[in-house]
Amino acid sequence: MKVVEPSRLRLWWVAVAFGVLAFTAVIAIGFGAVAIDPGEILRSLLDRLPFVDVETGLNERQEAILWQIRMPRIVLGGLVGATLALSGGAYQGSFRNPLADPYLLGVAAGAGLGAILAFAYLPATTGWPIGPLPLLAFLGGLGGVALTYLVGYSVRAGRTSVTLILAGVAVAAFLTALQTYLLQRESETLRQVYGWILGRLTTVGWGEVLLILPYVIVAGVLVLGARRRLDVLSVGDEEARALGVDAGRVRLVVVLAATLGTAAVVAVSGLIGFVGIIVPHTIRIVFSTSYKVVLPLAVIYGAAFLIAADLIARTVVSPGELPIGVVTAFFGAPFFAFVLRSSRGIGA
Amino acid sequence: MTAAIAFSDVSVRLGGALILDRLSLDIDGGSWVGLIGPNGAGKTTVLRCVGDAVEFEGRVNLGAKPVMEMTAREVALEVSLVPQHPVLPEGTNVVDYVLLGRTPHRGAMTSESVHDLDVVGEVMHNLDLGDFSDRDVASLSGGELQRVVIARALAQQTPVLLLDEPTTALDIGNQQEVMELIDRLRHERGLTVLSAMHDLTIAGQFTDRLLMLSEGTIVAEGSASEVLTPDLIRQYYAAAVRVEHDPSGGVVVIPLRRSESV
Numbered sequence: 001m002k003v004v005e006p007s008r009l010r011l012w013w014v015a016v017a018f019g020v021l022a023f024t025a026v027i028a029i030g031f032g033a034v035a036i037d038p039g040e041i042l043r044s045l046l047d048r049l050p051f052v053d054v055e056t057g058l059n060e061r062q063e064a065i066l067w068q069i070r071m072p073r074i075v076l077g078g079l080v081g082a083t084l085a086l087s088g089g090a091y092q093g094s095f096r097n098p099l100a101d102p103y104l105l106g107v108a109a110g111a112g113l114g115a116i117l118a119f120a121y122l123p124a125t126t127g128w129p130i131g132p133l134p135l136l137a138f139l140g141g142l143g144g145v146a147l148t149y150l151v152g153y154s155v156r157a158g159r160t161s162v163t164l165i166l167a168g169v170a171v172a173a174f175l176t177a178l179q180t181y182l183l184q185r186e187s188e189t190l191r192q193v194y195g196w197i198l199g200r201l202t203t204v205g206w207g208e209v210l211l212i213l214p215y216v217i218v219a220g221v222l223v224l225g226a227r228r229r230l231d232v233l234s235v236g237d238e239e240a241r242a243l244g245v246d247a248g249r250v251r252l253v254v255v256l257a258a259t260l261g262t263a264a265v266v267a268v269s270g271l272i273g274f275v276g277i278i279v280p281h282t283i284r285i286v287f288s289t290s291y292k293v294v295l296p297l298a299v300i301y302g303a304a305f306l307i308a309a310d311l312i313a314r315t316v317v318s319p320g321e322l323p324i325g326v327v328t329a330f331f332g333a334p335f336f337a338f339v340l341r342s343s344r345g346i347g348a
Numbered sequence: 349m350t351a352a353i354a355f356s357d358v359s360v361r362l363g364g365a366l367i368l369d370r371l372s373l374d375i376d377g378g379s380w381v382g383l384i385g386p387n388g389a390g391k392t393t394v395l396r397c398v399g400d401a402v403e404f405e406g407r408v409n410l411g412a413k414p415v416m417e418m419t420a421r422e423v424a425l426e427v428s429l430v431p432q433h434p435v436l437p438e439g440t441n442v443v444d445y446v447l448l449g450r451t452p453h454r455g456a457m458t459s460e461s462v463h464d465l466d467v468v469g470e471v472m473h474n475l476d477l478g479d480f481s482d483r484d485v486a487s488l489s490g491g492e493l494q495r496v497v498i499a500r501a502l503a504q505q506t507p508v509l510l511l512d513e514p515t516t517a518l519d520i521g522n523q524q525e526v527m528e529l530i531d532r533l534r535h536e537r538g539l540t541v542l543s544a545m546h547d548l549t550i551a552g553q554f555t556d557r558l559l560m561l562s563e564g565t566i567v568a569e570g571s572a573s574e575v576l577t578p579d580l581i582r583q584y585y586a587a588a589v590r591v592e593h594d595p596s597g598g599v600v601v602i603p604l605r606r607s608e609s610v
Contacts, residue, residue: 004443004447004465004468004469004472004481005443005481006443006444006447006460006465006468007441007443007444008459096437225456225457226456228456228457228459229456231444231448232448232451234435234437234440235434235435235436235437235448236435238401238431239429239431239434239435241399241400241401241420241424242399242401242424242427242428242429242431243424243448243449243451243452243504244419244420244421244422244423244424244425244451244452245420245421245424245451246420284439288439289437289438289439289440290440290444292459
């Protein structure tokens with residue numbers, strides 16, 4: 001009798017993925033107005049470990065650039081990329097829709113509206129522990145998805161996984177209309193908001209990283225924990241039920257978790273599109289379509305992808321800087337068209 | 349003895365329409381019962397009630413337990429389903445697909461055990477699917493696919509097997525093969541089988557008992573020769589047929605052209 005070999009995450013796939021991530025990170029840290037040698041970066045990293053003392057050739061200024069400017073930005077980019085890629089995979093699995101993405105569910109539009117409200121009506125500096133911008137963007141993102149849920153689930157007859165996506169499109173259009181209205185009224189804030197809408201990874205020390213870390217961890221644990229259930233959902237709600245899985249409940253947990261993570265990263269990084277499409281789909285093509293493989297690898301390659309995109313964003317028009325959302329859209333939009341062409345049907 | 353499946357006064361309403369109307373039935377353990385009846389009679393809805401996949405009034409029991417009081421996982425340990433139009437996830441190979449049948453046997457967070465893989469290997473061997481392991485389920489032919497979907501249901505190792513139109517999409521050779529396979533498996537494993545069927549002759553050949561449904565109620569039940577009569581078929585299918593009794597005990601339903609009808 002032939003031994004059966006199911007799809008599973010191979011250890012060496014994970015090892016290679018971490019290798020790619022480490023390589024990308026070291027290159028990206030080294031690049032900039034002040035070049036830092038990769039060997040010195042590694043020595044400085046080692047030196048920071050407890051009980052390890054390594055001589056680095058870096059002077060105080062280079063150390064400061066490395067630890068207060070470059071590292072936070074790379075780590076933030078990694079967290080944002082990992083979360084967007086994981087959320088994209090999670091939405092695709094929940095809705096059995098290859099095109100599902102944080103942007104289809106009203107998350108981004110809601111967060112954008114929150115950000116514009118913050119720019120237009122709140123003072124830039126407050127005594128709050130969290131800036132008003134991330135907070136309102138976060139609330140707006142959650143509000144956007146909640147509205148999508150309400151509209152999608154108010155449909156009674158003929159409700160399918162596509163219904164929610166269509167509801168998301170309607171909600172996004174409505175929220176975008178509100179955004180445009182506010183922008184016209186408060187035109188002096190337009191420039192600032194424009195920068196945020198296109199996405200950017202600017203950091204002030206480690207504040208942004210620490211701000212989003214708890215949400216990213218919670219979202220990651222919940223979504224990764226549901227990876228086997230998402231494979232069961234791939235045969236549709238009715239068959240999933242016949243296999244003992246309540247698809248509605250799995251979907252609710254996964255979508256809420258992915259939205260929590262997305263809203264948190266959108267709040268600090270602005271609107272960076274297409275990561276949630278490019279990364280999971282590339283993994284499906286190269287490795288496996290099982291979520292046991294797609295989701296863990298999406299975390300690692302998502303981080304590497306966004307760090308690389310950020311490197312391109314801050315080098316191609318140096319000393320200026322492109323919004324990172326422009327870079328991801330440049331690669332992502334053609335890829336989206338490719339996925340659209342090759343998918344057999346949406347949520348069929 | 350308690351029936352393996354028992355309905356008492358089961359009604360189902362969907363969008364205002366009454367799909368099942370106070371239906372009661374008992375299905376003995378180890379028997380194969382065929383549900384026949386015209387399109388829209390409620391055959392699939394009966395199967396969905398057994399799997400607790402639709403809201404109903406009344407009582408559906410699996411053995412002594414009412415399905416309404418069971419969790420989805422508990423039901424999935426008792427009942428497996430071969431759907432009429434299975435959803436085929438693109439890029440999923442046959443092994444991963446059959447392995448989905450083991451889902452109710454393990455927790456949400458645990459990966460497949462050696463035992464799960466043994467069960468899948470055994471089922472695939474039994475159904476002659478050994479060479480298909482790496483094939484994408486979306487690339488299989490009708491007959492191959494039906495065997496793979498049956499394999500997933502068998503990997504679930506439930507005492508009750510539900511089949512929704514198991515032969516509709518198949519050519520005559522594959523129809524026979526699938527029905528013989530189900531017959532062999534139910535004897536080997538002592539399964540209770542409930543199947544919705546369109547082909548009356550095949551339904552009569554393989555099942556122990558037929559239930560004819562029309563507009564959500566049972567209008568006839570019994571052996572093939574009791575249920576497959578020209579009168580009942582004319583009345584409920586609006587079809588003109590002749591019925592031949594085969595010397596081997598089978599009942600053959602032959603459709604007539606209008607000009608021939610008596």
